[in-house]
Amino acid sequence: MHKSYQMGSTRVNVLEGANLSVRRGEFLAILGASGSGKSTLLHLLGGLDWPDLGRVLFEEQDLRAYRRGRLNRFRNRTVGFVFQFYHLIDEFNVRENVLLPAMVGKSVLAWLAGRSTPKRRADELIELVGLQDRALHKPYQLSGGERQRVAIARALMNRPELLLADEPTGNLDSATGNGILQIFEQLNRAGQTIVMVTHDERIAQMATRAVVLVDGKTVERRVG
Ligand SMILES: Nc1ncnc2c1ncn2[C@@H]1O[C@H](COP(=O)(O)OP(=O)(O)O)[C@@H](O)[C@H]1O
Numbered sequence: 155m156h157k158s159y160q161m162g163s164t165r166v167n168v169l170e171g172a173n174l175s176v177r178r179g180e181f182l183a184i185l186g187a188s189g190s191g192k193s194t195l196l197h198l199l200g201g202l203d204w205p206d207l208g209r210v211l212f213e214e215q216d217l218r219a220y221r222r223g224r225l226n227r228f229r230n231r232t233v234g235f236v237f238q239f240y241h242l243i244d245e246f247n248v249r250e251n252v253l254l255p256a257m258v259g260k261s262v263l264a265w266l267a268g269r270s271t272p273k274r275r276a277d278e279l280i281e282l283v284g285l286q287d288r289a290l291h292k293p294y295q296l297s298g299g300e301r302q303r304v305a306i307a308r309a310l311m312n313r314p315e316l317l318l319a320d321e322p323t324g325n326l327d328s329a330t331g332n333g334i335l336q337i338f339e340q341l342n343r344a345g346q347t348i349v350m351v352t353h354d355e356r357i358a359q360m361a362t363r364a365v366v367l368v369d370g371k372t373v374e375r376r377v378g
């Protein structure tokens with residue numbers, strides 16, 4: 155993949171031949187210095203942006219060939235996103251934030267007819283991330299670590315085949331960050347495929363595989 159951004163009169167080359175494959179069941183860490191293109195790469199993997207050159211394939215299919223409906227389903231169901239700054243909706247409580255991906259793309263009638271199943275799943279996920287006592291809290295009533303737990307539960311709502319996380323501990327103190335990483339580790343042990351972007355070398359130690367972005371290219375890195 156190649157990707158560059160135009161900034162005024164200069165062109166910033168971010169990815170210059172980055173190449174990687176993600177295998178089912180693995181926990182892949184993408185490392186690299188700040189500004190090396192990690193978020194850019196993750197957005198390409200999630201179908202949120204497009205490479206200038208090169209392709210992103212999911213199960214052998216080029217995302218570019220997806221029709222609009224298929225692409226929306228890919229973004230909303232096939233992948234789940236966890237961001238550094240949580241991106242929760244302030245007006246919604248924890249349960250509503252977690253439920254949101256299940257509502258997307260459904261008509262009001264379809265949602266009302268089938269909502270009990272997603273509600274049960276949301277409650278299970280809220281328990282999984284240890285927030286059963288916070289289900290009715292709004293994001294501003296939660297700590298950073300708790301907000302990130304909500305974001306993880308939300309990302310899992312539609313049972314994504316691939317969980318993408320962009321520096322999910324980048325904004326947390328190390329003890330809180332460790333709690334978040336433990337959740338990812340548990341999920342991976344239960345079979346969840348994870349790609350996590352980080353500039354923290356320690357996180358690479360818990361991944362099953364790691365690559366480093368250097369000069370716009372991916373370089374395989376030993377782990378463990
Ligand atoms: N939308 C954009 N427009 C212009 N430049 C961008 C844009 N997004 C990222 N960049 C630049 O691309 C480089 C890589 O950014 P990013 O992928 O966010 O890096 P990382 O996540 O590794 O810190 C940075 O120099 C950044 O300033």
Ligand SMILES: [Mg+2]
Nearest residue numbers: 192193194320
């Ligand atoms: Mg980034």
